[in-house]
Amino acid sequence: MNKCVFLDRDGVLNEDRSDYVYRVEDMVIPAGVAEGLRLLKEAGYLLIVVTNQAGIAKGLYTRDDVMRCHNYLQDCCGNLIDDIYYSPHHPDYTSRSLTRKPDSLMLEKAIAKYNIDVAHSWIFGDALRDMQAGKRVGVRTIYINHRIPNQPAVADKHATDLLEASKLVLEQ
Numbered sequence: 089m090n091k092c093v094f095l096d097r098d099g100v101l102n103e104d105r106s107d108y109v110y111r112v113e114d115m116v117i118p119a120g121v122a123e124g125l126r127l128l129k130e131a132g133y134l135l136i137v138v139t140n141q142a143g144i145a146k147g148l149y150t151r152d153d154v155m156r157c158h159n160y161l162q163d164c165c166g167n168l169i170d171d172i173y174y175s176p177h178h179p180d181y182t183s184r185s186l187t188r189k190p191d192s193l194m195l196e197k198a199i200a201k202y203n204i205d206v207a208h209s210w211i212f213g214d215a216l217r218d219m220q221a222g223k224r225v226g227v228r229t230i231y232i233n234h235r236i237p238n239q240p241a242v243a244d245k246h247a248t249d250l251l252e253a254s255k256l257v258l259e260q
């Protein structure tokens with residue numbers, strides 16, 4: 089079986105914005121992200137992005153925009169990410185989908201496809217719904233937040249950025 093770190097995208101791999109990130113020029117990758125991913129990869133973790141992209145349902149941008157941003161992210165991080173799952177749904181615009189976090193179908197699909205051992209896997213996220221999706225499938229959770237000390241109690245660990253979170257995983 090394989091171990092994996094699931095990665096929320098906006099606010100974890102790239103800086104979030106008050107509106108949606110869908111232009112490559114708005115993809116700002118903080119210092120330390122590439123190094124953190126490299127440390128996890130060297131330790132044998134699969135790196136799989138699981139991201140809500142409801143802007144697709146809202147008609148604000150397209151699947152092609154999501155993939156352009158993902159390709160840019162891969163260019164910046166040495167192609168270390170193994171796969172990306174995104175949920176294009178929003179219950180106000182499309183039918184409700186179990187892929188949208190806090191539901192966990194994106195993670196469940198990856199767990200089945202990549203034969204992932206949840207007991208040795210993690211999720212990094214900057215929202216309560218990321219932690220909830222992780223709990224649903226039984227991975228450990230790290231809540232990343234560099235601004236607000238308002239950290240959800242449901243997270244197993246807390247970190248200020250992806251690099252710090254990666255080092256917490258490697259300490260285990």
Ligand SMILES: [Mg+2]
Pocket residue numbers: 096097098099100104213214215
């Ligand atoms: Mg986020």
